Amino acid sequence: CNVLATSPRSIIMLEGLTGVQSELKKSGCKIRTYKGIEISRKGEGGPTCLTRPLKRIK
Template sequence: YQTLKARGIRLVEGDAEEFAASDGLSLNVLPTSPLKVIAVAGFPRTKAAMEAAGCTVEIFEADALCIACEGGPTCLTRPILRQ
């Protein structure tokens, strides 16, 4: 956290209650391009924080796909190369 901030990287803090209630799933966010992310539905305060920081947030219902398996959007992908 401190290293990222020291390098000038802007961080968005998610809602602490949503984080605790979701066992961290609320912050399992997949960036698809600068300021565009995919996140799990059901965490409106965390989504609002990202949008307030200028992010476009696409959400999806993850009950069967993520929550049951304890994984999130980043676990459903392979790394991609951006140019």
């Protein structure tokens, strides 16, 4: 599973990975999902591979 951490305990991940999402929620993570049928599920990359470097603003 490929996830992108956008801040501590806040992540972006592929929609539909319910088992992984459930475990992450139990750990206190805030999860945002995206539909990635055409890109991520066909092996073109997950959110980490598809994202340019992010600058976090405090």
